[in-house]
Amino acid sequence: MDRRNHYAAEGAKPLHCIVKLGGSAITCKNELETINEDNLRVVSLQLRHGIISGPSHGMDWSRRPGSTEIETLVDDFDDELESDCKRLIVVHGAGSFGHFQASKSGVHKGGLSKPLVKSGFVATRISVTTLNLEIVRALAKDGIPSIGMSPFSCGWSTCERNIAAADTSTVVEALDAGFVPVLHGDAVLDSSLGCTILSGDVIIHHLAEHLRPVYVVFLTDVSGVYDRPPTEPDAVLLREIAVHEDGSWSVLQPKLQDASRQVEITVAAHDTTGGMVTKITEAAMIAKLGIDVYIVKAATEHSAMALRGQLPKNIPNDWVGTVIRLAN
Amino acid sequence: MDRRNHYAAEGAKPLHCIVKLGGSAITCKNELETINEDNLRVVSLQLRHGIISGPSHGMDWSRRPGSTEIETLVDDFDDELESDCKRLIVVHGAGSFGHFQASKSGVHKGGLSKPLVKSGFVATRISVTTLNLEIVRALAKDGIPSIGMSPFSCGWSTCERNIAAADTSTVVEALDAGFVPVLHGDAVLDSSLGCTILSGDVIIHHLAEHLRPVYVVFLTDVSGVYDRPPTEPDAVLLREIAVHEDGSWSVLQPKLQDASRQVEITVAAHDTTGGMVTKITEAAMIAKLGIDVYIVKAATEHSAMALRGQLPKNIPNDWVGTVIRLAN
Numbered sequence: 001m002d003r004r005n006h007y008a009a010e011g012a013k014p015l016h017c018i019v020k021l022g023g024s025a026i027t028c029k030n031e032l033e034t035i036n037e038d039n040l041r042v043v044s045l046q047l048r049h050g051i052i053s054g055p056s057h058g059m060d061w062s063r064r065p066g067s068t069e070i071e072t073l074v075d076d077f078d079d080e081l082e083s084d085c086k087r088l089i090v091v092h093g094a095g096s097f098g099h100f101q102a103s104k105s106g107v108h109k110g111g112l113s114k115p116l117v118k119s120g121f122v123a124t125r126i127s128v129t130t131l132n133l134e135i136v137r138a139l140a141k142d143g144i145p146s147i148g149m150s151p152f153s154c155g156w157s158t159c160e161r162n163i164a165a166a167d168t169s170t171v172v173e174a175l176d177a178g179f180v181p182v183l184h185g186d187a188v189l190d191s192s193l194g195c196t197i198l199s200g201d202v203i204i205h206h207l208a209e210h211l212r213p214v215y216v217v218f219l220t221d222v223s224g225v226y227d228r229p230p231t232e233p234d235a236v237l238l239r240e241i242a243v244h245e246d247g248s249w250s251v252l253q254p255k256l257q258d259a260s261r262q263v264e265i266t267v268a269a270h271d272t273t274g275g276m277v278t279k280i281t282e283a284a285m286i287a288k289l290g291i292d293v294y295i296v297k298a299a300t301e302h303s304a305m306a307l308r309g310q311l312p313k314n315i316p317n318d319w320v321g322t323v324i325r326l327a328n
Numbered sequence: 329m330d331r332r333n334h335y336a337a338e339g340a341k342p343l344h345c346i347v348k349l350g351g352s353a354i355t356c357k358n359e360l361e362t363i364n365e366d367n368l369r370v371v372s373l374q375l376r377h378g379i380i381s382g383p384s385h386g387m388d389w390s391r392r393p394g395s396t397e398i399e400t401l402v403d404d405f406d407d408e409l410e411s412d413c414k415r416l417i418v419v420h421g422a423g424s425f426g427h428f429q430a431s432k433s434g435v436h437k438g439g440l441s442k443p444l445v446k447s448g449f450v451a452t453r454i455s456v457t458t459l460n461l462e463i464v465r466a467l468a469k470d471g472i473p474s475i476g477m478s479p480f481s482c483g484w485s486t487c488e489r490n491i492a493a494a495d496t497s498t499v500v501e502a503l504d505a506g507f508v509p510v511l512h513g514d515a516v517l518d519s520s521l522g523c524t525i526l527s528g529d530v531i532i533h534h535l536a537e538h539l540r541p542v543y544v545v546f547l548t549d550v551s552g553v554y555d556r557p558p559t560e561p562d563a564v565l566l567r568e569i570a571v572h573e574d575g576s577w578s579v580l581q582p583k584l585q586d587a588s589r590q591v592e593i594t595v596a597a598h599d600t601t602g603g604m605v606t607k608i609t610e611a612a613m614i615a616k617l618g619i620d621v622y623i624v625k626a627a628t629e630h631s632a633m634a635l636r637g638q639l640p641k642n643i644p645n646d647w648v649g650t651v652i653r654l655a656n
Contacts, residue, residue, distance in 0.1 A: 130461060
């Protein structure tokens with residue numbers, strides 16, 4: 001399953017980055033199954049500018065509602081003008097898609113023999129794949145060669161909620177062919193529980209471990225990781241977190257007055273995949289691999305900077321976000 | 329890849345049937361990206377009655393347009409009442425989804441390095457996965473535990489348009505877990521051409537070969553296979569076709585006056601996957617495996633009879649459709 005040798009052997013371009021589109025950043029958290037169209041549009045343009053140099057064309061040729069014609073700009077294509085596209089994988093969360101169905105039926109707890117769980121599994125997959133399709137469509141409209149790939153369909157499964165089978169070869173083949181795979185948190189089969197939810201954050205950790213991107217960006221609805229819930233008035237944004245070999249982490253910037261203070265974490269009641277606990281744990285595990293992780297608010301100048309790949313060289317003082325990396 | 333041993337070893341239930349939802353039967357052929365809602369609704373109910381005994385529940389808990397609530401009937405679930413679901417795989421064609429995008433860009437001819445082909449590949453996948461999602465949703469509404477599985481995501485690929493890699497283990501795992509996998513004709517990578525279109529009919533042949541269903545049903549927009557294009561006034565429905573060991577076939581019923589007459593075939597100009605040529609060839613190859621194939625008009629009493637599994641025992645004289653099976 002480890003594809004590092006694949007790159008070494010065939011001299012393929014290395015993976016540039018993995019971007020997580022947080023469910024809270026691209027959907028309206030408090031409105032059921034509603035996409036945050038404004039954010040998604042900006043995120044899509046920022047991704048396009050971050051990875052493609054040269055011309056690109058709209059790749060969603062769907063019929064628009066109310067129209068009888070399919071939208072296509074086929075005549076604009078010039079096969080002489082090739083664009084260059086950095087290798088990118090997008091993984092998105094569920095936000096207001098899927099969580100309701102999953103938590104109402106208890107899909108994350110397993111038990112597929114129960115009619116409610118089985119129905120909830122189907123309902124969850126319908127909801128998350130609906131979101132996946134809309135994200136693929138939004139990226140394609142902006143000229144990103146996006147290809148939806150559901151972990152369930154890729155044959156990914158878990159055992160007691162830990163990844164048991166998750167062959168990355170199909171993802172690598174899509175990358176090799178010049179596409180941008182778009183994966184998502186999904187309902188999957190679990191050899192012990194029957195089924196569970198595989199979160200986008202766990203997927204990213206797995207992909208990072210096997211495909212070794214230069215860096216990973218988490219786009220969220222807040223500016224980064226805070227020392228307590230960011231809705232509290234005194235919450236302090238943690239600008240730099242160092243992860244140690246033993247998996248523990250410490251805050252390098254800002255210098256916290258109370259050094260013993262733990263980073264407080266919030267888990268939204270509807271978040272069946274663990275909220276910030278999962279996110280920080282997975283981010284720390286990625287950083288431990290020597291891969292820089294940036295957590296930044298979506299659709300801002302700061303996310304644009306992260307997606308343009310400017311941060312690995314130098315993090316400007318006015319950049320707002322959290323960097324998590326391996327301690328020196 | 330051959331999973332017959334899987335069943336033998338573990339005593340799993342054999343696959344009951346594979347059903348092809350023809351693109352022309354479930355979409356409006358002449359209206360771009362438009363589903364034939366009436367047909368799909370009837371097909372879905374017929375499938376439900378054909379495979380499920382006992383109670384079943386709506387499994388699409390999506391928010392309806394205009395509503396702020398998610399539709400769910402969670403309180404109705406009774407975990408004591410288990411239903412029994414026969415093992416079924418659904419494969420659908422593209423109809424008015426995908427064909428336009430594929431033929432406009434030449435995805436079936438390959439050449440992913442060309443911007444037009446690459447864009448067309450993305451556009452084709454968006455279109456066919458949109459249809460897939462709507463079919464999964466329609467089946468789930470009627471209580472069929474449907475799970476969308478795109479061949480591309482399953483890692484299926486071709487070499488010079490022939491299937492090169494198409495591991496069925498993910499499909500079998502979904503069946504084992506009690507789900508109904510819903511696959512579709514898809515744009516896939518081709519190791520020789522770069523990319524091509526893998527048709528639903530080729531997928532069915534592959535699945536039939538490896539998973540050995542009791543029978544296969546093709547639901548179409550005409551009553552079966554005719555001796556010439558069915559729009560011609562003298563077209564005769566071929567009721568029974570026998571396939572011989574060498575792959576040739578002969579018409580057993582009705583007795584054709586001109587025995588040397590070839591079955592005429594029509595290939596619609598927009599059908600990038602081959603129309604009736606592909607269908608009859610693949611159906612004959614399935615029949616050669618000893619698996620009965622029924623080609624029947626969707627959403628009729630005749631399709632209901634085929635889906636209820638009544639035909640393998642006895643084909644009534646008033647059943648309208650085409651049976652293709654191995655010659656005695």
